[in-house]
Amino acid sequence: MRLSAFRPARFLAATLALTVAAAGCSRADRNDTQAAAATGKGPATxxxxxxxxxxxxxxxxxxxxxxxxxxxxxxxxxxxxxxxxxxxxxxxxxxxxxxxxxxxxxxxxxxxxxxxxxxxxxxxxxxxGGAQLVVKPTISKPADLIGKTVVTPQLGNTQDVSLKKWLAEKNLTGKVKVTNLENAQTLDAFKKGDVDAAWLPEPWSSRLVLDAGAKVLLDEASLWPGGKFxxxxxxxxxxxxxxxxxxxxxxxxxxxxxxxxxxxxxxxxxxxxxxxxxxxxxxxxxxxxxxxxxxxxxxxxxxxxxxxxxxxxxxxxxxxxxxxxxxxxxxxxxxxxxxxxxxxxxxxxxxxxxxx
Known part of the structure; x- marks a missing residue:
């Protein structure tokens, strides 16, 4: 009678001990995994x-x-x-x-x-810094761009956004044709007279100025506090x-x-x-x-x-x-x-x- 009464108790105690041990291992495993994740996989190949x-x-x-x-x-x-x-x-x-x-x-x-x-x-x-809107010498103010073609390096790139924002603020959206060309192609197109202006990063804005006779209409630095962007x-x-x-x-x-x-x-x-x-x-x-x-x-x-x-x-x-x-x-x-x-x-x- 006493034996049968104690067996379930001993079984329960053993089960609880195993459960605690398993839980401890589980927590340790999780901690090890988290530690490994925190330290990464070492240097990349x-x-x-x-x-x-x-x-x-x-x-x-x-x-x-x-x-x-x-x-x-x-x-x-x-x-x-x-x-x-x-x-x-x-x-x-x-x-x-x-x-x-x-x-x-x-x-x-x-x-x-x-x-x-x-x-x-x-x-x-x-x-x-290092981005400018450069134009043909005959263009001296924003309104002179109406009906003209202005180039940026790629749709949605940094200069493309800057140009289109500036055009919007000058109420020139839809009045200027904006197109996208690779920078080297822009230089050639400007020399041929196929484009009238371009918003470009350096050295391409300098190349248009010094190699193709463009002038600076706007330096983007002038649009930011302290000239920093x-x-x-x-x-x-x-x-x-x-x-x-x-x-x-x-x-x-x-x-x-x-x-x-x-x-x-x-x-x-x-x-x-x-x-x-x-x-x-x-x-x-x-x-x-x-x-x-x-x-x-x-x-x-x-x-x-x-x-x-x-x-x-x-x-x-x-x-x-x-x-x-x-x-x-x-x-x-x-x-x-x-x-x-x-x-x-x-x-x-x-x-x-x-x-x-």
């Missing part, structure tokens, strides 16, 4: 990095030309990929064939918006950032080194950039062109995050989007600020762009 053959991508070009990225990446193979404009790079990022890219602010916002804030993160700046930033696939945080920090360390080199050794930086442009396009810039282009840019790791809400609204004004793309949560500047801190440099401000 390769890093596929996008860039454009423009002076506004000087930091990228210096990083490539001086092997500053490769030096920091160590065993991770760097695979640079050239693009003409932002929307192409966005397609590659969202398609998973690119890991990170130097890119204009407009397409960067679009990449974030198209993926509902999931696919990419803004991790650094690269260049402020993000022409080029660095974004990365969120998954890549989560899986390979140390690789991303290595890339950012190389970027900071490239920026330091560019700002401390401007003459040498121009040479490196010109060499990289020659490799990418088959032709180097004239000294006067690259000198002028460098005068209109500021090479900086600060993405000027505070401008992004306005940049998102500009897409609506430009007629590119019906509603302003959400940018809350877009920035993850923690890795950059860690790199800057180790280098004894001040942190950059996320301006609330790091919180949803």
């Amino acid at each position: 390769e890093l596929r990095l996008g860039y454009f053959p423009n002076v506004t991508h000087a930091a990228a070009l210096v990083g490539l030309g001086k092997d500053l990225f490769s030096k920091e990446l160590g065993s991770t193979k760097l695979v640079p990929t050239k693009f003409n404009a932002g929307p192409e790079a966005v397609g590659a990022l969202l398609g998973g064939s690119l890991d990170a890219s130097f890119i204009g602010s407009g397409p960067a916002i679009n990449a974030y918006a198209k993926s509902n804030g999931e696919a990419v993160r803004l991790i650094a700046g690269a260049t402020s 993000p022409t080029t930033v660095l974004i990365v696939r969120t998954q890549f950032l989560q899986e390979h945080p140390e690789t991303v920090k290595a890339l950012l360390t190389g970027l900071v080194a490239a920026i330091d080199f560019s700002n401390s050794n401007t003459a040498d930086a121009k040479t490196v950039v010109n060499d990289q442009l020659k490799q990418a396009t088959g032709k180097a810039l004239k000294p006067a062109v690259i000198d002028r282009a460098f005068e209109h840019i500021q090479i900086t790791a600060d993405p000027i995050a505070a401008t992004f809400p306005q940049l998102a609204k500009d897409q609506v004004t430009a007629g590119i989007a019906k509603t302003a793309p959400a940018v809350a949560g877009f920035a993850d500047l923690g890795p950059l600020n860690e790199v800057l801190g180790k280098a004894g440099k001040p942190a950059v401000d996320a301006a609330g762009l790091d919180a949803k």
Whole structure:
């Protein structure tokens, strides 16, 4: 009688012990999994990095030309990929064939918006300034553009948004023909008289001025407080950032080194950039062109995050989007600020762009 009474009790106790042990193992397993996720998968085998053959991508070009990225990446193979404009790079990022890219602010916002804030993160700046509306000498005011053809590099790219926003504010929407051409084609078309104006990044605005007789109607810097706006930033696939945080920090360390080199050794930086442009396009810039282009840019790791809400609204004004793309949560500047801190440099401000 006593035995039969105790057996269920002992069985229950054993069952409870097993349950507790199993629960403990389960919690340990979960903690191990979370810890592994937090530390990532170690260095990436390769890093596929996008860039454009423009002076506004000087930091990228210096990083490539001086092997500053490769030096920091160590065993991770760097695979640079050239693009003409932002929307192409966005397609590659969202398609998973690119890991990170130097890119204009407009397409960067679009990449974030198209993926509902999931696919990419803004991790650094690269260049402020360096975009101008250049025109035929006979055009002296905005109204002179009525009935004329104005070119931007690609539909929806940074300069395309800037132009269309400006036209809207001048009540010129629908009164000016806006078309898109690759930058080299724009130069040829301007020389032939097929286009009347173009809103372009450096060095192409300088090339039209110095090689094709254009004049500056508007420097985009005049439209922003302090003349600062993000022409080029660095974004990365969120998954890549989560899986390979140390690789991303290595890339950012190389970027900071490239920026330091560019700002401390401007003459040498121009040479490196010109060499990289020659490799990418088959032709180097004239000294006067690259000198002028460098005068209109500021090479900086600060993405000027505070401008992004306005940049998102500009897409609506430009007629590119019906509603302003959400940018809350877009920035993850923690890795950059860690790199800057180790280098004894001040942190950059996320301006609330790091919180949803």
